Amino acid sequence: MSELSMPRCYNRESKPHRFCPGCGHGLVLKALGMAIDELDISSRMVFACDIGCSLLAWNFFSVDSLQTHHGRTLPVVVGIKRARPELVTVAYMGDGGGYAIGLQHLVSTALRNDPVTVIVVNNTTYAMTGGQMAPTTLEGQHTKTSPGGRDIEETGAPFKGPESLIGVAPPESYLARGTVANVIRLKKMIRKGLERQLRGDFAFIEALSTCPTNWRTDAAGTWGFLEHEMGAYYQVGEMAAGREPITP
Amino acid sequence: MEFRDEERVFITGNEVVARAAQAAGAGYLFGYPITPQNEIMHHWRHIASQAGRGFLQTEDELSAGFATLGAVLTGKIAFSATAGPGTILFQEPLSMAEAMRLPLVIIVQQRGGPSTATVIYSQQEVTLTCFGGNGEGLRIVYSTSSHQELYDYTIKAFRNAWKYRFPAIVLGDGYQAKMREELILYDPSSRAGSRIPNEPIIGGEQVVHMQNAFSVEEELGEKLLIDLEDYNRAIPVLVEHEFLGGAGGRLLVVAHGIVGRAARQAVKELQARGDRVNFFRPITLRPFPEEHLVKACQQSGNAVLVAESAEGQLGRLVRLALADQVLTSFRSYYRPGLGITSEEILEEARL
Ligand SMILES: Cc1ncc(C[n+]2csc(CCOP(=O)(O)OP(=O)(O)O)c2C)c(N)n1
Ligand code: SF4
Numbered sequence: 001m002s003e004l005s006m007p008r009c010y011n012r013e014s015k016p017h018r019f020c021p022g023c024g025h026g027l028v029l030k031a032l033g034m035a036i037d038e039l040d041i042s043s044r045m046v047f048a049c050d051i052g053c054s055l056l057a058w059n060f061f062s063v064d065s066l067q068t069h070h071g072r073t074l075p076v077v078v079g080i081k082r083a084r085p086e087l088v089t090v091a092y093m094g095d096g097g098g099y100a101i102g103l104q105h106l107v108s109t110a111l112r113n114d115p116v117t118v119i120v121v122n123n124t125t126y127a128m129t130g131g132q133m134a135p136t137t138l139e140g141q142h143t144k145t146s147p148g149g150r151d152i153e154e155t156g157a158p159f160k161g162p163e164s165l166i167g168v169a170p171p172e173s174y175l176a177r178g179t180v181a182n183v184i185r186l187k188k189m190i191r192k193g194l195e196r197q198l199r200g201d202f203a204f205i206e207a208l209s210t211c212p213t214n215w216r217t218d219a220a221g222t223w224g225f226l227e228h229e230m231g232a233y234y235q236v237g238e239m240a241a242g243r244e245p246i247t248p
Numbered sequence: 249m250e251f252r253d254e255e256r257v258f259i260t261g262n263e264v265v266a267r268a269a270q271a272a273g274a275g276y277l278f279g280y281p282i283t284p285q286n287e288i289m290h291h292w293r294h295i296a297s298q299a300g301r302g303f304l305q306t307e308d309e310l311s312a313g314f315a316t317l318g319a320v321l322t323g324k325i326a327f328s329a330t331a332g333p334g335t336i337l338f339q340e341p342l343s344m345a346e347a348m349r350l351p352l353v354i355i356v357q358q359r360g361g362p363s364t365a366t367v368i369y370s371q372q373e374v375t376l377t378c379f380g381g382n383g384e385g386l387r388i389v390y391s392t393s394s395h396q397e398l399y400d401y402t403i404k405a406f407r408n409a410w411k412y413r414f415p416a417i418v419l420g421d422g423y424q425a426k427m428r429e430e431l432i433l434y435d436p437s438s439r440a441g442s443r444i445p446n447e448p449i450i451g452g453e454q455v456v457h458m459q460n461a462f463s464v465e466e467e468l469g470e471k472l473l474i475d476l477e478d479y480n481r482a483i484p485v486l487v488e489h490e491f492l493g494g495a496g497g498r499l500l501v502v503a504h505g506i507v508g509r510a511a512r513q514a515v516k517e518l519q520a521r522g523d524r525v526n527f528f529r530p531i532t533l534r535p536f537p538e539e540h541l542v543k544a545c546q547q548s549g550n551a552v553l554v555a556e557s558a559e560g561q562l563g564r565l566v567r568l569a570l571a572d573q574v575l576t577s578f579r580s581y582y583r584p585g586l587g588i589t590s591e592e593i594l595e596e597a598r599l
Contacts, residue, residue, distance in 0.1 A: 011457075046450055051461060059457040064450040066321070066458035068314065069344055075311040079318020080450070082302060083276060083326065087451050108307035 007033030009042040011062040018056045022222055024209030025053055027180040028121055029060055031207075032090065035191035036063070039198075041088050046080055048073045050093030050102070053127045053211075057092060071102030074109050077116045085115070088197060095122045095206075099135040099159045106161075110169040110202055117193045117203045120161055122177075123211040124230065131214030135159035138233055143214075161206045162239050169241035172201040176238040179208035181227050189238070208234055255433045261424040264395045264431065265355050266291035268402035269327055271436055273444060274353075276302035276326040278315040280334060283367035284422035285357040288329040302326075309334040313341025313352065320350050323448030325406055329355040331422075333364060335373050335380070342415050343381035347460055349475065350449070351409035355402065355418045357425040360585040369422035370585040371505055374561035377417045378534040384472070386479045388416040388486060389534040391505040393512075395429040401531070403436045410444050412482045419533065421557075423506050423587065479535070487537040491544050493519070493526025500526045500548035501597050502541070502566055503555045503588075504533060511555055513590035514597055525597055530565070538569035545570055555581040555593050 006015070010033055019025045036042050045063035049055055051070035058067045068076045077089040098106055098120035109116065125143055126132040132145040136158050140149040150158075162175040169175060174196040178186035186207055193203030208230050212222045259267075265288045269277070277296070279289045289305070296303040302319075306312040312328045319326035330338055335356050345352035358373045360366030379385040388408055390401040402418050409416035436442040450456055462468040490508070492515055493500075503511035508529035515527035528544045530537050545552060550573055556562040559582045567578070581588070581596045 055461045058459055058461075062455055064456050066348075066450065066456075067460035069340060069460075072310060072314045072340070072344075075306065075314035076318040076321075078304075078311075079276075079278065079315030079320075079326070080322055081318070082304060082315070083319035083324040084322040084448075084451055087322070104307050105311055108311065 007037045009033050009036045009045070009061050009063055011059055014059040017060060019053065020213045022210060022212040022219060023053070024123060024180040024207070024211070025057065025121060027183050028119065028186065028207045028209060029057055031178070031183050031187035032119065032190050033061060034187045035194055036061070038191055039194055041194065044086060044088045046077065046087050046089045048077050048089065048091050050097035051128070052094035052097050054092050054094050054097070054121060055128070071097045071100070071105070073097065074102060074105040074116070074118065078109055078114050081114060081116050088194060089116045091116060091118045093120055094127065095120055095124070095134045095136040095161070096126045099161055106165070107168055110165045110173065110204065113170050113173055113202045115197045115200045115202060117190070117197045118205070119190065120204070120206045121209045122161070122206050122234065123209045125211055125214045127211045127214050138229055158233060160234065162204060165204060166239055166242055169202055169204070171241055173241045174201065174203040175241050176204070177206045177208065177234060177236050179226065179231070179236050180210060181208070181223070208236065253435055253438055256430065257433055258428055258430050260287060260426055260428050261395055261398050261420055262287035262357070262426070263291045264398045265329065265402050265418070266295055267433055268399045269406070270295050270299060270301065271433065272325065272403045272406040274301065274325045274327055274406065276316070276319045276324055277328060278304050278306050278312040278319070278326065279328050280306055280309045280312045280330070282331045282334040284359055284425040285329040285331050285355065287425070288355060309337035310340055313338050313354070314344070316352055317341055317344060317350050320352060321450045323446050323451070325410070325444060325446050327353040327355070327406070329357070331357045332359040332361055332373070335376050339376070339380040342387065343383060344460065345415035346381055346383050346386045348458060349413040350415070351413055352415040353405050353409050355420065358419065358421040366585060367422065369557065369587060371421060371507060371557040372561065372584060373419065374533060374558060377419050384476065385534060386414050386475055387534050388412070388414055388532065389419055390417070390531060391419045391533050392424065393505055393508045393529065395424070395431040398424060399431055399433060407442070407444050408486065410446050412478065412486070414479065419505065421506055483535040486532055487535050487540065488531035489537040489540045490529040490531060491527065491540065492516070493547065495547045497524045497526040497548035499551045499553060499597060500528055500545050501553050501555065501593065502528045502562070503593070504530050504562055507555055507557055507588045510588050510590040511593050514593035517590070517594055518597060523599065533565065536565050536569055541566065541569045542573060545573055550575050551577045553579045553581065553597055555588055555596065557583050557586055557588055559584045
């Protein structure tokens with residue numbers, strides 16, 4: 001990355017970052033960094049990261065940052081936000097943290113419309129622990145705990161985060177899924193998510209991301225899996241939160 | 249402050265806790281319902297609307313604990329309250345508080361265990377509150393034996409958690425939670441040494457990066473060395489106990505919390521009969537007043553009787569503290585999950 005393209009809010013001392021080559025985390029964080037710069041909010045930012053590969057982002061930005069516990073980033077930022085509403089908080093986590101161990105916090109935070117911005121990085125696996133099946137692992141996808149390919153009869157269908165919140169989050173909130181295959185669009189979504197928080201509402205952005213290390217893919221295989229297989233199942237775009245009554 | 253400098257009241261222990269937190273300047277309670285602490289939340293909810301304090305009923309105790317940590321990070325005096333299975337879930341935020349040196353304050357009103365058991369009473373959460381995390385138990389645990397102490401030590405828990413930057417727990421129980429008793433409420437800001445140094449940890453002028461995961465053993469080892477040094481340095485100032493009796497005793501009765509109250513009564517009666525029985529009550533269970541206990545034991549013919557509403561949770565702390573003493577006798581009156589009266593202790597302690 002050239003000096004010029006580095007967002008101002010980056011902590012230069014922590015670059016080059018420690019994610020594996022080809023990892024999507026760096027791109028999600030770049031989109032976030034650009035959005036922070038555009039809104040000029042770095043002096044009010046608190047960036048909290050989960051435990052998972054997201055923990056490597058703990059000193060990524062030159063903004064107040066902290067590592068929390070696996071799945072518990074969201075209640076921490078809720079506490080921060082309730083105590084100091086003028087701060088702008090981002091909860092940054094993996095799909096295991098967001099959709100498995102911490103799902104109750106995601107649902108409840110959305111339900112309460114807490115003004116925080118949540119970014120869940122969907123790389124279809126538990127990356128930091130060595131590539132186990134995640135709630136987002138695709139049907140047939142091979143992981144350490146689904147060696148024969150994920151069997152959805154046995155484990156259920158891959159979890160669609162933003163879609164699941166449509167009936168939970170209120171219309172004022174923001175729900176979207178972006179992808180590291182389109183960083184500019186992802187940045188726009190994250191920016192909207194931060195603006196929504198500034199307006200006093202909940203915002204949730206899932207980012208489709210890559211994990212070549214655990215996918216065991218080369219560059220072409222990585223992008224092919226992201227764009228075609230993940231892209232086919234996980235629709236990119238904004239979703240209208242509705243909290244519609246669920247009719248049988 | 250809503251009350252005059254001092255006010256004599258007759259209220260439940262749960263209300264005492266809420267009033268103490270208010271008096272200490274707490275700004276937020278994040279809580280999840282569990283008996284027997286519910287009325288702490290109920291009273292706080294009332295205080296919150298009357299006095300402009302914050303309250304959130306969270307989705308579970310994990311959320312309550314971690315949201316409290318979030319509030320504390322911004323410099324807000326915040327707390328939670330729990331019991332039984334909730335105390336188990338609280339181990340996770342308590343561990344983070346220990347690791348990141350965050351002044352998390354919780355009130356634990358012990359109920360019967362293990363598991364759901366009873367909602368009534370026990371002293372079975374001693375080990376959990378003292379050593380429940382995946383670390384070294386760098387916590388401050390106060391065990392109270394009266395409503396006045398519940399008030400005093402709730403205020404003190406806030407102060408010392410912020411001063412020493414270790415999580416602090418006030419360990420009560422279902423009896424203390426529910427019964428009414430007289431005490432004096434006061435405004436702690438009118439007393440010396442009352443200031444709570446609640447400076448913001450994040451959200452200040454300087455950019456901070458707070459680490460909670462380490463990639464090499466040595467990095468963690470160095471950090472823990474500092475935390476342990478800080479903790480050990482604070483021990484002499486933190487430890488508190490009550491002793492009744494003197495040199496030349498024949499037996500030391502050791503009990504904590506509400507059982508300590510029954511034990512004190514029993515010992516007083518024996519002493520009035522001319523029986524040289526002494527009484528020791530640790531007020532801090534963590535750190536444990538080891539040196540004071542050793543001295544009390546030596547003054548009591550090296551004979552000890554431990555009474556508690558658990559199967560030796562206090563007993564283990566006592567044995568550890570007295571490991572280097574040659575005891576003439578060690579007896580126990582363990583009643584897990586059951587209340588203990590002064591008559592029972594008197595029966596055990598008399599010749
Ligand atoms: C309570 C708890 N359980 C389990 C773990 C172990 N753990 C660390 S990271 C992780 C999974 C990470 O996966 P994900 O959240 O998807 O993030 P990624 O590494 O893929 O970015 C797990 C299970 C933990 N740290 N804490
Ligand atoms: S293991 Fe995967 S998610 Fe983690 S840093 Fe490497 S590529 Fe990124």
